[in-house]
Amino acid sequence: MKSRKIINQNTYQNLLLFTLAFSGRFGTHSLRYFFSAVSGISDFPEFTIVGQVDDQQFMYFDSKIMKVVPKTEWMRQSEGADYWDRETQTSIGAHQVYKVNIQTLKARFNQTTGVHTVQVMYGCEFDDQTGETNGFRQDGYDGEDFLFLDLKEMRWITPVMQGIPTIQKWNNYGYEIEAKKHYFSTVCIEWLKKYLEYGKSSLKKTVSPQVSVLKKSSSSPVKCHATGFYPKDVTISWMKNDQEHHEDVEVGQPLPNEDGTFQKTSTLTVTPEELKKNEFICVVEHQGKTFREILKDDSPLIAIIVGVVLALILLAVIGVVVFKVYQKKKGFKPVNASDDGSNSSARTDPQA
Structure with missing residues (x-):
């Protein structure tokens, strides 16, 4: 897969590339979450989350509306109030963690003013022909790679010196890495299959150009x-x-x-x-x-x-992540599972 740089938030058109950062292969389905914490932009929410199944956005959260909402009719009809309440509480928790994280990273990079972002992309995919599954998690800061989780080696890796305190801290949380591995190999795949069933009439459509x-x-x-x-x-x-x-x-x-x-x-x-x-x-x-x-x-x-859609532009500007994708062999990397493994999104992270 081609390498691509995280896209800065100063160009609306470029930010729209979030929808295609990770092209699916034939027979491969994916569940992806994109979220971003933003500092220095007063006109937009400081935290946003977008969930996608294959090419379709199915959920949205931001720190102004403070709730997770469905973005497709098939999702709205398939899950009840308990699901949306649970996802909302998880998202609010993530918001609080990343408000702290962005301030931590600004201090590490010796920044006091300007627009800054902490960006995360994670999810899972499976091939319905071979049964192969994969989990992925990558973090970025201000348009550059910050860290990613190597599931094979069971450790966090960073390409920048400012990320070393974070990986030293997070690599000591062995139980959390194991929880992530379980989430991406089991829970995430189960929810992906469930979402595919919910939206099968829409997700499997084909329209010629x-x-x-x-x-x-x-x-x-x-x-x-x-x-x-x-x-x-x-x-x-x-x-x-x-x-x-x-x-x-x-x-x-x-x-x-x-x-x-x-x-x-x-x-x-x-x-x-x-x-x-x-x-x-x-x-x-x-x-x-x-x-x-x-x-x-x-x-x-x-x-x-x-x-x-203007709504997609808004999402892209503050909440949706496009990452500089590592070479295919590095893969994509994961996010935490909840304690009971029941969350479809499992978005809570330790502080950086």
């Missing part, structure tokens, strides 16, 4: 825009005179549309002279189907309008 080739002016880069597709995994490539073309091509990440589908763009930088002399074709592959769109001289001179 609409493909357009667009340009702002005759001399501007050309954009191949695929939109309205689900699930989010899609491949966009270019052909020049029936040959694969990879030069001067930049492929974006999938972005969410307000109806739950996704969009993705590939940009081709090419001169007007090249366009006249050659035929360029955008090729989009999705769920075993191939869609082609030929770039013509009369291709629409319009800009792409990104159909992203």
Whole structure:
């Protein structure tokens, strides 16, 4: 898996990449929680949590509303008040811990002003064809990796000196690491399967993309825009005179549309002279189907309008985490289980 840097909170569009930081493989399902503690932004909640099953957000919490709420109809209909009360109390506890943690890290980094974030991503996945499961947990601070949990070695690891006090402290909590291992190998997988059953009619849907080739002016880069597709995994490539073309091509990440589908763009930088002399074709592959769109001289001179929900922008700005993903072999890493192992999210952490 490609490495990617944690995205700072100063660019709304970049923050929307949270939905695609971890692309699912065919047959693989995932349960992920993203949360962030923020210091120095008065207009947004200081703590936010988002839960996703596969590509769909199913729950949300922030420190202004102070409760966990469902974000899909299938979740709203499947769990009762006890579930939402329990998740709310767990989230409130996490909020209090991370209010302290962000102040601790600001002191370690010798920071007194400015915007700062503690960001966490954790969850689990399983392959319904092979039965293989995996747990993952990564933490970041101010746009950089801070620490992660290596489940194979059963220890916390940090790439920065400011993280050493935390891993020295947390690595002494052997019982908590064991609890995390149990959560990710058992509890998290059980809840993931339960959520998949709740939302099977929605999560298993397939919607094909609409493909357009667009340009702002005759001399501007050309954009191949695929939109309205689900699930989010899609491949966009270019052909020049029936040959694969990879030069001067930049492929974006999938972005969410307000109806739950996704969009993705590939940009081709090419001169007007090249366009006249050659035929360029955008090729989009999705769920075993191939869609082609030929770039013509009369291709629409319009800009792409990104159909992203404002609510998702808000979530991304303060609460949703996109991490610099470690190489695939490092994997993703986990979070604490509750004492009784019954929590679906199990979000409580020790202080840093």
